[in-house]
Amino acid sequence: DCFQKVFDRLQLDGDAGKATGICIDDLSQRPVFPEVIPILQQLRKTFTLAIISNADCSFLYPLLRFHGIQDIFSCIVSSEEAQAYKPHPSIFELAVTKLGFPLDQVIHVGDTVTEDVWGGNLVGIHTGWLNRGHEERRTFLDNDQYLWPDFELHNLEDLARLFRE
Numbered sequence: 001d002c003f004q005k006v007f008d009r010l011q012l013d014g015d016a017g018k019a020t021g022i023c024i025d026d027l028s029q030r031p032v033f034p035e036v037i038p039i040l041q042q043l044r045k046t047f048t049l050a051i052i053s054n055a056d057c058s059f060l061y062p063l064l065r066f067h068g069i070q071d072i073f074s075c076i077v078s079s080e081e082a083q084a085y086k087p088h089p090s091i092f093e094l095a096v097t098k099l100g101f102p103l104d105q106v107i108h109v110g111d112t113v114t115e116d117v118w119g120g121n122l123v124g125i126h127t128g129w130l131n132r133g134h135e136e137r138r139t140f141l142d143n144d145q146y147l148w149p150d151f152e153l154h155n156l157e158d159l160a161r162l163f164r165e
Contacts, residue, residue, distance in 0.1 A: 027055075028062035033132075039156040040072050046163070050075035052095045052108065054085050054115065075099050086110075087119030096123065107150070109159060117149045126150045128159065 003023075004016035043049060051073050053060055057080050064070035075098045082091040096106055109128035110116020120127035129149035137152075153159050 024059045024062075027059035029066050030063060032067060033155065035155055035157050037067060037069060039160050040069060042160055043163070044072050048074045048099060048101070050077070050095055050099055052077050052086065052091055052110075052119075054079045056080045086112075086115035087122060089119070089122045092119055092123040092125065096125065109153065113147060113149070118147045121147060128153055130154075130156070130159075 001016075003014065003019040006012075007014040007016060007019075040049065049072055051060075051064075053076075055063075055078055057078050060076070060078050061070065064073075064076070070076075075095055077091060077095040077098065079085045079091060082088075082094045084090040086092070092108065096103060099106065103124045104126075107126040107128060108116060108120035109130055110120075111130040111132065113129060117127045117129050127149045128151045130153050132154060134154060137148075151162060153162070
């Protein structure tokens with residue numbers, strides 16, 4: 001629908017279905033940071049790994065297959081499946097339920113303070129902020145509570161190092 005609306009608004013004679021297919025194909029083949037796959041394979045030996053993603057299944061699952069990492073995760077929850085986007089608690093709650101671990105044994109690591117840290121905080125799980133861009137920490141408030149992660153990382157090697165210490 002979005003492509004068709006854009007084509008109509010710009011008075012372009014485009015094929016919205018074809019544009020959608022190209023977009024999904026492209027999203028399904030995005031590169032990952034160099035350390036991601038080796039670190040995930042290493043962490044999987046000790047920890048149960050899961051994905052909570054605001055992506056739709058149409059490109060999330062093909063992306064995981066493209067990189068050969070779909071079997072690394074014990075649980076994958078997309079916003080499409082949960083019918084909610086992060087930071088809504090229900091997407092996190094669905095993942096925690098599927099994992100079957102107590103809240104104090106779950107850590108969510110993500111690259112956004114609002115969606116990932118706040119979302120994890122809302123359901124009471126530990127959070128890590130993957131701050132690849134070395135962004136300045138800003139104060140985020142939710143009902144007068146600071147939205148701070150339990151730890152901050154700059155790449156996934158930092159996560160592996162954290163758990164080795």
